[in-house]
Amino acid sequence: MKQQIERIKHSTWWQNFLIGVLATAVGVGLTFEVDHIVERHKQEQAKRQTAMMAIYDIDDIIHNFIRYKEKDDAFYKVAMYLFTHQDELETVSMDSLWMAGEYLFFYNAIDELEWADNSTELVFSGSMDAIQNLGDITFCENVQQCYLSRRNMVRGMENRSACKKPLPEDFIFQYRKQLPESELDYAGMMNKKAMAGLIRSAFKQPEVILYMRKYLTRDRIFQDFIDELISLNQENKFLMNVTDEDMNRYITDHVNKTMNAKPKLLVGSWETRKDNQLKTFTLNKDRSAALTTKVDYRIGIFVEEENVNVSIIAPLTFTIDGQWQLENDSLRFNFDPQTIQILAFDLDFSNLSKAALERAKDSLDSRKQEYKGEIQRQIQSNTLWSWTDKVSLSKSGTIMFLETQYTLPWGQTETEKIQLLRAK
Numbered sequence: 001m002k003q004q005i006e007r008i009k010h011s012t013w014w015q016n017f018l019i020g021v022l023a024t025a026v027g028v029g030l031t032f033e034v035d036h037i038v039e040r041h042k043q044e045q046a047k048r049q050t051a052m053m054a055i056y057d058i059d060d061i062i063h064n065f066i067r068y069k070e071k072d073d074a075f076y077k078v079a080m081y082l083f084t085h086q087d088e089l090e091t092v093s094m095d096s097l098w099m100a101g102e103y104l105f106f107y108n109a110i111d112e113l114e115w116a117d118n119s120t121e122l123v124f125s126g127s128m129d130a131i132q133n134l135g136d137i138t139f140c141e142n143v144q145q146c147y148l149s150r151r152n153m154v155r156g157m158e159n160r161s162a163c164k165k166p167l168p169e170d171f172i173f174q175y176r177k178q179l180p181e182s183e184l185d186y187a188g189m190m191n192k193k194a195m196a197g198l199i200r201s202a203f204k205q206p207e208v209i210l211y212m213r214k215y216l217t218r219d220r221i222f223q224d225f226i227d228e229l230i231s232l233n234q235e236n237k238f239l240m241n242v243t244d245e246d247m248n249r250y251i252t253d254h255v256n257k258t259m260n261a262k263p264k265l266l267v268g269s270w271e272t273r274k275d276n277q278l279k280t281f282t283l284n285k286d287r288s289a290a291l292t293t294k295v296d297y298r299i300g301i302f303v304e305e306e307n308v309n310v311s312i313i314a315p316l317t318f319t320i321d322g323q324w325q326l327e328n329d330s331l332r333f334n335f336d337p338q339t340i341q342i343l344a345f346d347l348d349f350s351n352l353s354k355a356a357l358e359r360a361k362d363s364l365d366s367r368k369q370e371y372k373g374e375i376q377r378q379i380q381s382n383t384l385w386s387w388t389d390k391v392s393l394s395k396s397g398t399i400m401f402l403e404t405q406y407t408l409p410w411g412q413t414e415t416e417k418i419q420l421l422r423a424k
Contacts, residue, residue: 294317
């Protein structure tokens, strides 16, 4: 009997041992399998995010280049009209003259244009792991081909006669240097008579005539580029099974990382800088507001003692009072230019020699108040001191995004986006 009991105990111990070993083995196996599933899911998510990033970027290139082409088309029509009506240049609008000028002159580096921004391309092409993990050779080749075509377009805009702007900006500077003071405003900008003369002078240049004659060639080059990118990116979406809903979700989650603005979150000071201009918006709890602007004006003056036109910088700081109001996702500003206060104004004569400055000092000092008054009148006569922007905030609440739409003189609707940083 005792031996039987011992055998039963031994058998029970052995069963428990085996069950424990089996449970441990199953648990380890399940753990490895779950870890494998999680890791595989992460890899699939990373693969899809990389693909969505490239697809969105190419869509953005297409969108921005279409707008660039539309602008080029509109400006060509204006320039061609002026070219065939050169005896009427003094009677057309200043907007038309400026459009013709932008059409003919090389103002900005091509790589500064929105469609030429290659930051995403560098991220995509610089990560071999990301490319290898995508696992679709055709998709990767399509993306690389899109970026290659964009690089070729940039080079064509810089070197190809059909696409390169015909005249350098220096053409304007040389023309402006020989203008009398009567054809320049207080800021040294050309008036309508001077602009008409500039455009007429440009039309006489053989490079301009050739550029305008090649409009159809340029139009075909632009459209072929657009069609190629659209075709390749449609295939990309098919290969990666990306729908319009997927793209909208990606934009919401990864591009537009914002939250709705609330009045209490907007209160404070916000700064935005563009070129040589710093603007500070102060939004108070009682809905009053102040806009302080620091800007370097350029003033063209004629120095009689030296018998020469010079362009000088006039650092200016001014503030204007107003009100602000938030309605849903729209932020409205209403400033009163009559409340303007000039906080600082000076004339920088550093580009004049000491001897020339000494000889002209008295006349320049006496004209300083004249310039200051003229600038103040110009600001007060501006009617664009009330506007409404779509507003949102970054998740951190430290960046304000303003977005406004307006119609340009040639009929195109433009969306302007501005970021303001909360002032410390």
